[in-house]
């Protein structure tokens with residue numbers, strides 16, 4: 001997995017709460033058997049005026065000029081500023097894949113849905129929870145200042161504004177460690193293969209019905 | 216020592232290793248796989264040269280993409296080439312790794328969350344995962360069931376473990392008895408309406424109380440299914456006689472002495488009397504009305520006797536903005552009565568409500584009636600081939616067809632409209648599925664979540680109506 005240590009980038013404001021995974025990447029694009037190529041269809045139904053289809057050249061489609069990512073000043077954004085319960089809905093990892101493919105590296109919101117939050121870390125994308133007031137302030141500053149950038153430091157667990165104001169955030173030690181070092185989760189777990197085997201052996205004795213493969 | 220909650224017990228029984236940083240390795244007894252969230256996981260295994268840890272823990276079936284007509288043609292019946300590739304890829308992966316799959320033409324094929332319990336592949340006390348957020352369904356059996364992403368699917372395939380942090384405990388207690396015509400779906404919609412779509416985030420929810428104890432397994436599955444719509448990855452109901460009776464005799468269920476031993480263990484799967492929950496929410500079951508969602512989030516829901524809210528009366532600016540946006544998308548007016556919402560289509564199906572009891576409830580309402588002429592379509596999509604066969608044995612298919620509903624083959628269908636079944640732009644649909652997000656059932660489509668009985672009542676009247684008015 002790609003490591004994440006520090007990042008500085010342009011902020012795009014997505015000013016609505018409960019942004020669900022169907023909105024992030026609509027289902028017709030989940031038919032792909034790859035992990036890449038979802039960027040052009042990120043927020044497809046908000047971004048374009050027509051109905052998107054898989055395997056289509058999105059650069060030829062009519063765009064919705066009101067949508068934030070279609071505004072010139074946000075086109076190269078890599079930090080997404082969002083509202084509460086971002087990423088609610090399905091478990092589709094296509095949602096972080098699409099955000100990543102578009103170029104986002106950081107998402108900041110007052111709260112995230114659990115599965116989405118978890119999926120981000122598996123893909124080198126950093127979801128950051130900041131208090132509602134701070135998020136409000138960042139929304140104001142982003143909208144008022146074209147080219148507004150934030151600097152995120154995962155080692156120090158801080159988000160810093162252009163004026164030098166700094167906010168700290170919380171993140172699990174394990175997730176932080178994996179992300180900082182770009183570790184492969186599976187490799188880390190397999191270091192405990194013996195423990196897993198021991199557990200399994202014990203369960204085979206005490207709960208044999210769990211190992212019945214049907215008939 | 217204080218007592219343990221059901222979640223605490225399940226957690227402790229599956230704990231392989233507690234790490235110092237708060238994360239833990241949890242052993243997974245069963246993984247269900249489907250075509251949408253597994254291809255990249257299998258590809259990951261291949262790229263890393265890894266093998267599945269325990270092949271017999273996995274069961275697969277295609278469900279999201281399969282057509283609900285022309286199924287005798289098998290894979291060739293899938294017109295969309297991209298969908299076809301995905302289903303073929305699942306077949307190929309399962310064949311390559313030797314994983315049991317109920318393929319498209321197998322009568323046991325169906326929606327993953329329907330076939331697990333149906334086969335007895337979902338057993339009380341198991342830890343279960345699937346690359347699908349509605350995996351919480353299996354919690355109805357006193358299971359620890361998590362929806363996971365594709366990287367985690369690969370992780371479980373490779374290690375039989377999931378890296379998890381323990382969640383907090385929430386008890387949702389539904390007291391009293393439900394009124395006639397009020398179903399598990401109405402209960403869970405009322406719960407989501409009360410605690411909100413993020414109310415359960417970070418919690419494992421146990422559903423309890425007299426009303427839950429009185430429900431069948433299928434109704435309990437409906438409730439646990441929608442835990443994720445309240446933000447909780449895990450939903451559960453304690454094991455009781457209803458659970459054990461349901462499991463008995465199913466293909467994967469233990470038999471003989473092992474069965475007795477299993478039952479002894481299963482009977483311990485409930486929260487201790489002195490267990491402490493981090494949060495308790497109580498509802499009066501007898502006050503729950505048949506529910507209808509009016510907006511674009513499952514928390515935007517009200518009783519059928521209610522009305523669409525007026526954003527002018529909402530004080531919180533973010534919520535107000537949300538209501539305004541939802542009403543615009545849904546094409547509804549503030550204060551409009553729910554019973555005045557005219558419908559274009561009706562969908563009875565999905566992992567929330569496509570089991571035999573759901574179909575019986577719907578059939579009882581449409582029997583001897585006709586689908587309203589104002590509707591473009593009303594369809595019934597059973598959850599599995601076996602549910603379909605059972606319904607046909609009971610003659611439910613004839614009741615539906617006679618009333619003018621379409622009788623389809625099993626799959627996810629219009630729940631997420633990945634196959635050919637979808638809403639047109641601006642169309643209103645009474646749907647027994649679980650998500651009313653924008654575009655969920657088709658680009659510009661407008662979903663209203665209801666129970667199967669309420670969907671059936673809507674089908675024969677063309678608008679929402681309190682199903683109790685149609686019951687004798």
Ligand code: SF4
Pocket residue numbers: 278279326327328347349565566567626627630631648649
């Ligand atoms: S029926 Fe709907 S919610 Fe259930 S698994 Fe299929 S797509 Fe997901």
